[in-house]
Amino acid sequence: MENMEHGILAVLRREVDRMTSRFMFLLLLVIIPLFCFIFFATIMPTGMPKELPIGIVDHDNSIVSRNMVRQIGATSANTTVRYTNYAEARDLVQRGKLYGCIVIPKDFERDVSFGNQPRLMFYYNAVYLTAGSVTLSNVSTMLGTLTGAVNLKTRQARGQTLEQSMGQIQPIVPTVHPIGNPQLNYAVYLINVLIPGILELLIILTTVYSIGEELKRRTSREWIQIADGSLSKALIGKLLPYLLVFVVQAFVYLTILFKILHFPLNVNIGWMLLNAMLLVMASQCLGVLFIGILPVQRDALSLSSLYGVLAFSFSGFTFPIESMLSWVQGLSCIFPLRFYFRIYQKMALNGLDWYYEWQSFAALLVFLILPALILPRLKEACVYMQYPKG
């Protein structure tokens, strides 16, 4: 050992050698992240569900109802319409071919003219929650306009102007502005948590795997020796190459999302790069913590896997953390992804200044001191190798 190179640089060189000579790392560092990025960048080309098929059942079959069916067919921007009967519609909904169905009741025309206020119904399928919500809001707006049209016609026949009539028919006009995502693009908020989420998972696994390899192959003592007997130096030298690879990856995907695909960004991109860098480092530190707790590669990988998959649910995208049970809310704080996503939506989407989110930044920094808790145990495992190889 005497004639070998020592110090952080030597560890670093050794790690780069290991990293570039194993096919496993090519998969982990390049191929899987690339696959995931391409997947999420291409899986939702429309951004918002479009052309969702719904059915119309016309029990009345009158001039008015047929006219209405025509108008629905012409006005529905995000739905395609199919004419059918009720039994068939229900069957098609159960088969997943239709997402909902408008029913015009029998005697609709007669009931309107007699003032019986007949009721149009829209049945939709909430098992597909996304598709269901989109069709529901489209159809509700459409039905509102259609039923208002009769009222408008009567008023105009009485000589009211359009403006006067609308002032009576719809005195209060609400407009909802989605902050930072005017097109209601699902990709905008899904991609910005799914890709970092997968990245977090891969970083934890890579860290645990690469340190675990030393323990499993019984090279950990050599690794520590090269680092002058200091585990901190050994870790810095080992993790630096991966940090570099993952940070570059994060920068590339953020640049593509914000600069090329023009996803909403209301702060300087530097803040998002900082956010991503903190996420990468926090994930590496978690990896060190896990292998330190369980210094057997396979056990630490099981733990990382169980943890990494849960991060998605606890990040509060799609279902907000505030709506979870209170102890689950507390539990969400053990996942850096939760803070990453919070910073993303507060800063990139809402354009808030960083000091509003200083707690989230601080929380990400807390993850960076986690390895300190476990260093003695990990060092013992590396030097004495008293754990099973796995």
Place this chain on the structure above:
Amino acid sequence: MAVKTIWHTIKEGFRDAILIASEELHTIFTDTGVLIIFFAAGLIYPVVYNLVYMNEVVREVPVAVVDMSHSSMSRQFIRHIDATPDVSVDFRTSSLEEAKKLYGTSDVVGIIYIPKSFSDDIQSGRQTHVDAFVNMATMLYYKAVYQAINYVSLDMGTKIQIGNLMAKGMTYKQAEIQAMPAKYGTVALFNSQTGYASFLIPCVLILIIQQTLVIGVGIRAGTDRENNVLRGFLPMRKIYHGALRTVIGRGLAYYAIYLFIGVYNLAIMPKVFNLPHFISFTDLLLFLIPFTSACVFFAMALSVFFYNREEVFVLYLFTSIPLLFMSGGPWPVDNIPSFWRLFSGFFPSTFGIRAFNKLNSMGASFYQITFEMRWLWILTGVYFVVVVLLYRWQLYEDTRKDLKRLK
């Protein structure tokens, strides 16, 4: 003579298969790593996911209201907004600046802005405009605010209209008919409380079955390779010298465990956590038989490519998220590009999730899901043949390496 030999081979094959199955079960139950994946993940994850999404719906989303009108009408509007189950008015301010500050510093996820002219507009018969700004961290916030403000605007608007018409001499009934010549209603056919858990968890339950099976079987295969002589795929023992019997034997072992896990996941969990459960137990078994078989052979086919015990975690785990996405649950199938739809066809979970959603959450019958069921059977058949071929190839490789060593 020939007939006797065939019978003999078949009999011997079955005997070996049973031996292999019991040996495999024994190995599984003595390997903590596999047990954690099959039982800890397979049985505890369903509970964890149910707890995370326990509340099903987003209620009382906190908003701040900027009331520039300061009129009894604007106050009435705010009261009505606050009364909806979707939204809770936590702050009232009279400047947009203050509301923006609250948006940054508090939990407020939306701002509703009532203009100065609100009451005057309404009283003089002009349309007035109310704006809402919503945080897009999740679509559910948007949905809550959208629903609340639309409902209140429509409801209050109609009352104003009726009042105006009555002031012109109509009776209440006449005025109501004029204002609403026809009504409309919306009803969720299935998942009638539009619950988030009821929508997502059935998909996740199916995925858990497939993913834990692939990971568990992958660990088993990787471990074998680490322990076997010359890192061979199968143990160098006589009973394993037949691809078909080994595949059937091991398949039976996984199948037995996963029928149990399947029933726990898909029959017990939905009832315990009050998720949709329209499916009858017989139908569930009729679904589980091909779905579990497809997953077992799929897992066994992939396992051939894992050379170390831990590789499967590192290389396979990430697929869970894309697979969930392609299943048709979170994102409508009609909107998935055809390349990815084709790609998703290789995974049993894709058709498993679609079939189970329809049977379990939408009360469909088997004749309505022939497409999904047919694919599950096709995948079972295809992966069975693939696994047998892969095992045969591995046996050949193992023997070749062994012969080389002996030379």
